[in-house]
Amino acid sequence: xxxxxxxxxxxxxxxxxxxxxxxxxxxxxxxxxxxxxxxxxxxxxxxxxxxxxxxxxxxxxxxxxxxxxxxxxxxxxxxxxxxxxxxxxxxxxxxxxxxxxxxxxxxxxxxxxxxxxxxxxxxxxxxx
Numbered sequence: 049x050x051x052x053x054x055x056x057x058x059x060x061x062x063x064x065x066x067x068x069x070x071x072x073x074x075x076x077x078x079x080x081x082x083x084x085x086x087x088x089x090x091x092x093x094x095x096x097x098x099x100x101x102x103x104x105x106x107x108x109x110x111x112x113x114x115x116x117x118x119x120x121x122x123x124x125x126x127x128x129x130x131x132x133x134x135x136x137x138x139x140x141x142x143x144x145x146x147x148x149x150x151x152x153x154x155x156x157x158x159x160x161x162x163x164x165x166x167x168x169x170x171x172x173x174x175x176x
Contacts, residue, residue: 101174 104110162171 097170097173
């Protein structure tokens with residue numbers, strides 16, 4: 049078996065290192081371009097949000113706008129017969145108190161725009 053040629057091994061290692069460095073340089077360039085595009089897009093979105101915020105804040109009386117929230121019913125996964133009987137019992141127990149509860153429910157269901165869950169995400173962005 050002949051000896052390993054050092055010059056040939058060094059040439060292979062050199063070629064590997066050069067190709068790897070070229071690949072990493074191309075990869076970093078592409079990543080940098082994509083990050084620059086994303087940064088530009090984020091700045092555009094931020095500018096748009098600031099404009100929308102300014103438009104919303106210029107509307108007088110927007111904080112006083114209210115709407116009624118309808119209660120959301122969550123279907124139960126447990127036994128249907130058990131849940132039906134408990135539901136019937138709770139309805140029978142609540143019949144005398146219905147007059148008091150209706151006034152409380154209407155007070156609880158009225159929300160301002162600032163407390164609206166649909167706008168919470170946008171208001172949170174504005175606060176940041």
